[in-house]
Amino acid sequence: MHFKFTLYSCAFSLALACSSSFAVGVDTLELAHRVTAASAPKVFYTAAISPQGLDAVYSALDRTLQGKVAVKLSTGEAGNTHYLQPALIKDLVTKVNGTIVECNTAYAGARATTAMHRQLIADHGFDKIAPVDIMDEDGGMEIPVPKGDYITSDLVGKNLANYDSMLVLSHFKGHTNGGFGGALKNISIGIASAQGKLRIHNAGHSEDSFEAPYRDPRSDEHLMFIKTMAEAALAVHHYFKDGNNILYVSVMNNLSVDCDCDGNPAAPDMHDIGILASTDPVALDQACVDLVYAAPDGASLIERMESRRGPEILPHAQEIGLGQMRYQLISLD
Numbered sequence: 001m002h003f004k005f006t007l008y009s010c011a012f013s014l015a016l017a018c019s020s021s022f023a024v025g026v027d028t029l030e031l032a033h034r035v036t037a038a039s040a041p042k043v044f045y046t047a048a049i050s051p052q053g054l055d056a057v058y059s060a061l062d063r064t065l066q067g068k069v070a071v072k073l074s075t076g077e078a079g080n081t082h083y084l085q086p087a088l089i090k091d092l093v094t095k096v097n098g099t100i101v102e103c104n105t106a107y108a109g110a111r112a113t114t115a116m117h118r119q120l121i122a123d124h125g126f127d128k129i130a131p132v133d134i135m136d137e138d139g140g141m142e143i144p145v146p147k148g149d150y151i152t153s154d155l156v157g158k159n160l161a162n163y164d165s166m167l168v169l170s171h172f173k174g175h176t177n178g179g180f181g182g183a184l185k186n187i188s189i190g191i192a193s194a195q196g197k198l199r200i201h202n203a204g205h206s207e208d209s210f211e212a213p214y215r216d217p218r219s220d221e222h223l224m225f226i227k228t229m230a231e232a233a234l235a236v237h238h239y240f241k242d243g244n245n246i247l248y249v250s251v252m253n254n255l256s257v258d259c260d261c262d263g264n265p266a267a268p269d270m271h272d273i274g275i276l277a278s279t280d281p282v283a284l285d286q287a288c289v290d291l292v293y294a295a296p297d298g299a300s301l302i303e304r305m306e307s308r309r310g311p312e313i314l315p316h317a318q319e320i321g322l323g324q325m326r327y328q329l330i331s332l333d
Contacts, residue, residue, distance in 0.1 A: 026274075027331050031290040035326045041280035043287045046332045049253050049272055051091040056332050057277035058092055058167075061247055067164025071098035071130070072186055074171060075121050078110035079263035082254035083124070084171045090129040092249075096167055100126055103136045103157045103190065106197040106210070109263065135159035140193035143239050147320045148231035150224055151204040154188075155196030156236065165245035166236075168281070172250045172288045174257035174301050177201075177215060177222075178229065179310015181259050182288050183248045183281040184317060188232035196232075203228045217308045226309055230317035233281065237322055248284050249277040252291065257304040270297040282323025286314050 026045065044060040046053045071093050076083030093100065104117055111117040114137045121132050135157025142153040143160075170186040178185055189197055198207045202214050203224035213221035240246035252273035258265035273291050278284040289311055292298040305311055318325050 026291075026329075026333075029291075029294045031287070031294055031329065033286050033290055033325050033327060034329050036328065037326070038328075040326045040328050041278055041283040041324055042330055043276055043278040043280075043283050043327045044330050044332055045274055045276050045287075047274040048333070049088070049251060049275055051088060053275045054089065054092045054249065054251075055095065057249060057275050058095070058247070060330070060332060061277055061279060063247060063279065065096050065165040065167060065247060066245060068162065069096045069098040070101040070133070070160070070163040070166045071096065071169055072101050072166055072190055073169040074186070074190065074260045075100070075102055075111070075117075075124055075126050075132075076260045077263045078120055078123070080260050080265055082171070082173065082256055082265055082268070083260040084169065084251055086125040086129045088251075089169060092167075092169070093130045098167060099131045099133050099163070100129075101133045101135050101157070101159070101163070101191075103192060103197075104134060104194045105261065106194045106201070109261070112194075133159055133162075135191070136193035136196075140196055143235050145231050145235045146238050147234065148228075150228045151199065151231050154232040154235035155193050155199055155207075156191050157193050160191065160239070166240055166247075168246060168248045170248070170250040171254070171260055172252045172285075173255055173259060174304040175259040175308070175310070176262065177217075177308060178226065178259075178313075179305040179308030180285075180289065180301070182250055182285040184233045184285050184313055184322075185229060187236040187281065188229040191236050192232060200228050200232050201225055223309055223312060226313050227316040230313050230322060231320060233317065234320055234322045237281065243279065247277070247279060248281045249275065250284055250288055251275050252288060255292070255301055257300050269300050270295055278327070280323040280327070282314060282317045282325060283327035286325045287327050287329055289314070
């Protein structure tokens with residue numbers, strides 16, 4: 001399934017006609033996968049990008065995370081300032097009594113080793129708001145992929161076993177390889193150990209290095225990588241009691257075409273959109289993608305998503321049973 005700009009021209013034109021402020025009138029936008037069917041998963045929305053906004057969408061999910069709670073987010077690469085700021089997320093992390101969890105990267109950077117990663121976490125201030133766990137500090141563990149075409153297991157940080165539930169706190173933005181980063185990328189690449197990241201990037205064919213064909217967005221191998229992310233995400237969702245012990249919140253601000261893992265990201269050239277939350281990660285990512293298409297200034301991010309075939313993760317995630325692309329969008333404003 002290909003997501004083309006022309007499919008969204010109606011919603012795009014409507015957004016232009018409505019207002020230069022996207023947050024106004026979001027309920028009137030014609031979003032491609034929004035439905036009113038009660039059977040569709042609920043995605044809650046607020047334009048308020050604030051601690052209060054985070055609390056509002058989390059509370060709307062009406063589910064209490066049990067036991068020891070992991071909060072998965074990106075702590076950002078050195079030089080990047082687009083990541084979710086500690087001041088924004090502190091109250092919600094405290095509310096769930098969470099431990100911030102990360103894994104080391106598979107590329108050379110300030111998060112490639114545990115020691116460097118911990119220093120960067122301190123530099124960015126995350127250790128001042130909650131305990132922080134580098135989950136693959138002592139290696140990885142395998143968890144099963146219930147259904148997939150490319151991998152049968154996901155290699156995640158070993159310390160994932162220490163947690164009973166998880167809050168997936170994602171910064172939605174673009175990505176050089178994946179097209180966009182949201183909830184699905186956060187629980188696939190983000191929870192994989194450094195070695196596990198290579199497994200996903202190479203669609204299960206290698207764990208030694210980033211193989212060139214899988215990084216070429218024009219190649220069949222690259223599409224395999226996109227779909228493998230969905231399968232790794234399914235493994236993590238399934239691990240937390242088939243989704244009963246995991247919740248998803250995504251913040252749509254600082255909407256650069258580049259990821260928080262980029263130390264020199266492009267400056268955002270579109271406005272902030274808001275905060276969304278769901279129990280369904282596919283519905284959540286689809287809603288975020290639809291909102292970018294409907295935005296009057298989303299052309300750069302749309303080009304990034306389409307040129308990397310990023311939205312094609314969504315139909316594969318639906319096909320393997322991770323969630324639904326159709327959703328109810330419920331504004332809390």
